[in-house]
Amino acid sequence: MLTAAELLRIIDIHGQVAEMGLDQAGVMKLVTQTTLELVAADGAVIEIAEGDSLSYRAASGTAVAQLGVQVALMASLSGECMRRNEALTCTDAEEDPRVDRDACRRVGLRSMVVVPLMHLGQPVGVLKAMSREVGHFGPKQAELLTLLARVVGTAMYWATHYGQDDLFQRATHDDLTGVANRAMFLEQLRGALQRSRRTQQHLAVLMLDMDGLKPLNDHHGHSVGDAALVEFARRLKDTARGEDVVARLGGDEFALLMPSVSDADGVRRFELRLQEALRQPFVFRGQRHPVQASCGFAMHPADGVKAEQLIDCADQRMYESKRERKKARVDAPADPLRA
Template sequence: MPNRKALLRIIEIHSQVAQLGLDLAGVMSLSVHGTLELVDADGAAIELAEGEDLVYRAVAGAASHQLGVRVRREGSLSGTCLRQGIPLICDDAESDHRVDLEACRRVGLRSMIVLPLSHQGTPVGVLKAFSARPRSFGDGDVEVLALMSKVLGAAMYWATRYGRDDLFHRATHDDMTGLANRSLFMDRLRHATAEVERGDPPIAVVLLDMDGLKHINDSLGHAAGDAALIEFSRRLSGATRESDTVARLGGDEFAVILSHAGSAATLASTLDRIHAAIEGPFLYLDQPLPIRVSIGASRCPEDWRDATTLMECADMRMYESKRLRQGTREGGTRPTPLDPPC
């Protein structure tokens, strides 16, 4: 039986889940961070089944850089857990034939515990905790995480009462704007960089910060801020192509994967067009409110070839652009979102 401290923490998490309502991505994020507190784990993740793969849709701790990563069901402990529908423990990945050893070594995983997640009675994914040390988990951890998986399973049911397809939409899209969320964005970015490696045309990653959202929230309330976010997302979607991926990463952060990005000059022209489409006032309750944006971009393969570093490069350029812009007087030259070199 879980100890009193663990039970109180699970009750607290259940309360927080209730407050999140239908925000499935938020519920999953809360669950993996709660898992780290409940068992002696270095990392935690929720993997949802999509076709022949399991995709990391929520991550915490040492798994943080694995968001959107895909692993094959066949030949992995997570896939075996999903197929059998029972909790499984791996004491040492180096000697357990059920695991994907190469994938375990990539994240420094030596032991793990995985529990099935069900939606309307159908196994749809797993909750996983792992450690860099062998033999880190036991039956007591199974009991604790079984309670967590029940909380999560109930939330998945109520967040997705309209069927299985809605489960995956809510897990991969932002509720407010309808755009892809961070998980789906990283999934598609990793796929796109792999395709470039195989000879596809270059792509670009664009990160955008909506400037001034805090001022709108503080002066007019969060309803006005939400309206500004929705208008921002509408303008951004309208300035991109159907083949591009547009996402809200969280808060006032947005991102785009530009397929067929072209040359540096072509990309610069595209970014100018996106900037012009987004900036400008919009009416909220007959009051004009400004929308401003800071942009940074990186190119694959010219800048970097892996998803994480491309994001870091674009992020650095975006904040450099924001810093220079804040120091630029009205009428000055707008900083380029493709500098400085990464």
């Protein structure tokens, strides 16, 4: 029987998931990390069905190195769990005929508990806890993870449902560039801050101001200016990592959320790569046009612990960078060849 403390822990996780909104990847990461502590597991994964196999889509603990690994749907305990739609426990992977023994050995597990993840009334994957010890899991751990899995299933439903909804897309994304808008960026940033406080992981916010948009609009027309904005957003997305969030906050103002960074030097190196990608001219209707940006960044928790503090700090540094670049152009010596 579950204790009051264990039930309260599950309720707390429900609240954390609600705070994360539609960040499906973040929810899965949170759940695998929570599973380690909840059932004293060595590793935890979320496996999603893909054709005839299940793929490790989120992983924590000893399973992190196996992210992306696939196990056979018809020859694994995970597949059996999905077919029977119920929690299953393996006492010893070396003796259990239901398991994919080679996959278990690669991960280094001897016992596990697997519970189904439901989406629209159908199992689409599993949550699995692993241990190096034989017989580590029992009915209590299966019950705890079954309650936890319901949170994941619900989050997956709403993320998928609204992700396919055009009205939701228009409400949360910029019509012109297709990247997140200000409202979505703030929601993602607040969710990332919640995770950062729990995991002690640093995050960074970059503010970018696209230089020269007004002259483009004035001299070449708004069609060229719009094309420059679209190209600017594309280069941002191409340079950003898969977990990063790119947003257009309005006009020529963009932002980038990096939810996990090691240190400020790493962010500076990324900023240099980003500036190099952005400064390349783009061609529109046979004409080459310059694309440049002023940039500034702030890190949590060094520069602030709230979303607004980080945005303001990054904004101030961005405008400071813009002023320094303008001053450098004014103070630059004249080219003698043009005298």
